[in-house]
Amino acid sequence: FSPKSSLACVNDEHITCFNGVPTMFIAMFNHPDFAKTDFSYMRTGIMAGANCPADLMRRAAEEMNMREIISVYGQTEASPGCTMGEVNEDIDHRVETVGSPFPGVECKVIDPETGEELPDGESGEFVARGFNIMKGYYKMPEATAQAIDADGWLHSGDICCRTPDGYYKVTGRLKDMIIRGGENLYPREIEEFYLTNPKVRDVQVVGVPDERYGEECCAWVILHKGETADEAEMKEYGNASIARHKVPRYFLFVSEFPMNAAGKILKYKMRDMSVEMLGIKTGK
Known part of the structure; x- marks a missing residue:
């Protein structure tokens, strides 16, 4: 990834959307060319793929004119998204949560020890089930069984909680805890x-x-x-x-x-x- 080339693309091609992981945005913010880049054509984009600090997303919305910026949450095994923010939501919902489930995708938060579904506001493991979930890892039945349980739920390994209005907040990785x-x-x-x-x-x-x-x-x-x-x-x-x-x-x-x-x-x-x-x- 080249922040210089990315900023040049924004400036010269008048693109309206930019998708990237947080480190890419940080690299652009800190590049000398940032201050002279024309962001007037920018409108939307996705920040995802890693922990997305709310203040960093707000900065992208304000300083890069990405007023419709959202986050998508998922993993490769989920094709690759499970939840997404909506551009017509207020900025707080879009930067402080990873949105709500895609149509046709079931999501819940469970106790990683017992498998019991947890109430809103309690942190546990995020699991998902739906048309987007992979069939399995190629020729790796044991790894598949560890990732997808008997009821078809893909276990993400991410620590998450759901808000009372149905939005999800990712707080970390079980292995990173x-x-x-x-x-x-x-x-x-x-x-x-x-x-x-x-x-x-x-x-x-x-x-x-x-x-x-x-x-x-x-x-x-x-x-x-x-x-x-x-x-x-x-x-x-x-x-x-x-x-x-x-x-x-x-x-x-x-x-x-x-x-x-x-x-x-x-x-x-x-x-x-x-x-x-x-x-x-x-x-x-």
Whole structure:
């Protein structure tokens, strides 16, 4: 992905729609050409494929003229969408939720331990069933059985809750959830808090092993150009506003995150790299 080429396309081709993952939008916002790009023809687009901070979507709506921006939620196994926002909804619904189910698609939130459906407002695993769900992984019956249960529900592995008006909010991944001393910590919540720091351009939080608590939080931070900060400053910022057990123990200041070709951040690589960079003994 090239932010320079993308901005040139917006400016020269007068496109009306832009779809991308959050890291692509961040790269464009921080490119020198952003300020001189003509966004007057822009109208809509989709931000999806990863955690989409509400403030980032609002910024796209305001600064890129994407007033009809929405989010789509799903996975490749769901062809690839299950829910989507609607352009005629208010901006809060469009940036703070991933919308409501597509026609013909059933969605619900379940307790990942018991499989019981949870009431609105409670977080659990998002599952979906419908015409869009894959038949299975090619020649991989065991993997298929793990992903799709006997009743045809595709288990996403995502932590989600449903609002009383039928919209879904994704709060993280079951595998990404950090259990620190018995407390469940959700990286997305911590990430969105630290994005309110004016020095922070982007942040990702992963769990790393800890002898005392089982796991601790490690934040990877990319600062805005020209800004400086250290671990003590970041901890002080967190201690002033969020519960102390949610403040990451470690902060790594980096220039980029490991990503795949589609621009998705590879948190499993970040976990392994964090352990190595911090010199944490894993007992292996």
